[in-house]
Amino acid sequence: MTIRTAQTDGTAACHDPVITLEQVNFSYQHQIVIQNLDFVVKQRDFVGLVGANGAGKTTLMRMIVGLLTPSAGRIDLFGSPIAQFRDWERIGYVPQKNSFNPLFPATVKEVVMSGMYNKRKMFRRIGREDLRKAEDAMQVMRIEDLAGKRIGQLSGGQQQRVFLARALINKPDLLILDEPTVGIDVETQHNFFQLIRHMHQHHRMTIVMVTHDIEMVEEYIGEEPLLQSGKLKFYVKHSHEVENCEQTDLRHSFV
Template identity: 40%
Template sequence: MQKLNHSQTIIKLDKICFSFTSENVINDVSLEIHKGDYLGIVGPNGGGKTTLLKLMLGLLYPQSGTINFFNSDIKDFKDWSKIGYVPQRSNIGNDSPITVEEIVAMGRYAKRGLFHFPTKEDKEKTLDALMQVDMLDHRNSLINDLSEGQQQRVFIARALASEPEIIFLDEPTAGVDIKTQKQFYSLLRKIHKELGLTLILITHELDIVAHEATELVYINRTIEYYGDPEEFLKGKYFHELIGKGGINH
């Protein structure tokens, strides 16, 4: 495990509780994410991984507790271009008439702001991001004509185009083959190490993420483990996770 630098906290969750009905899906979760972290979030199905991600992205608001982004409360946080988001593939409709370049250009939209048309700089940043993920040759292809692995690279490029400090990924390699999975994690490693970005990854692929991430969270409504990923493999929660079918192993 590489030496961690926890000098700069960029996201802080303090005693978060969230429920859709009467029972808490997220219960008393506190967590600090630091600049440069590569955080893997694992847990059993229904354990609250995606809900936690949505809370951190401001898509849901907690019933109690606070979330701070770059030292400001999430409700007052304005600089969302610092945040990149790679959703699950299913968000895009099968009939969407959208090319790879149009998808990646979206990463620049919020940065440009309302009433401003994309500029030459936006175009350059879009093409740069496509180059980073090795998808420049596909820029005129429709997103739906690409393989799932290629599509996820495009969504990474969209996140990169906004020049973020942190990228959230929601099960980005669900349903892709092993070779594509390895290529994808190799790309994440490059982004983390070469670009120095903070990564937060929800995944079922514990055996891979345990060797890639710098830190691991095991969530089952509350955080039951936070620390060294490889240590996690030796502990009791790993076996509990296998029992509950929350990983691909």
């Protein structure tokens, strides 16, 4: 499984905006959740988003992936207004675990492969290359032996591996993770963070992660947030050295 490497300018291109938020507001039942948020995520940024419950973290993630509409303001993705954006396969999204219905009647392989489909690809025939991508993604997350099991039969940690494999199957440029380690045991958390850190360091991937693990954020990204808006804190690490982009095989991501 190979990460997209379309860029030719190893330095300038790494500074292009991936997500642009301009005066973004969101209110729910007349209660202001996010107010006048300005923030830019650039290529190869690793953004750790931290905040108390009710701070608007998940709301912001859902706006970025088009599931919610801002009350006011503008969101651009890869330089295009979100209303005009069509290249959704460039974005991998792992929502909060508690948004998943454990009774959903699908196998692990079916859930992983569902990550390949959008409105343009919904009815196309599954080919050999699609199957290879699914197998690669499952192998990366070490769930290939679970391919035939129902998703609801898995542990919380196994389910999160499935959802991450689903998000990675299209080799996204932007990976959005909403509290991905909730309900996962300590060893699996460690392996997960190793994978995510490696992808940021060695692949052309931008990562935005909502987390309560402030120790992980401070260890890898830094102790001080780049921006605080309301109750939201944005920690940012940027990695754009050309020599760090040589490795493209995601299967080497576990170290």
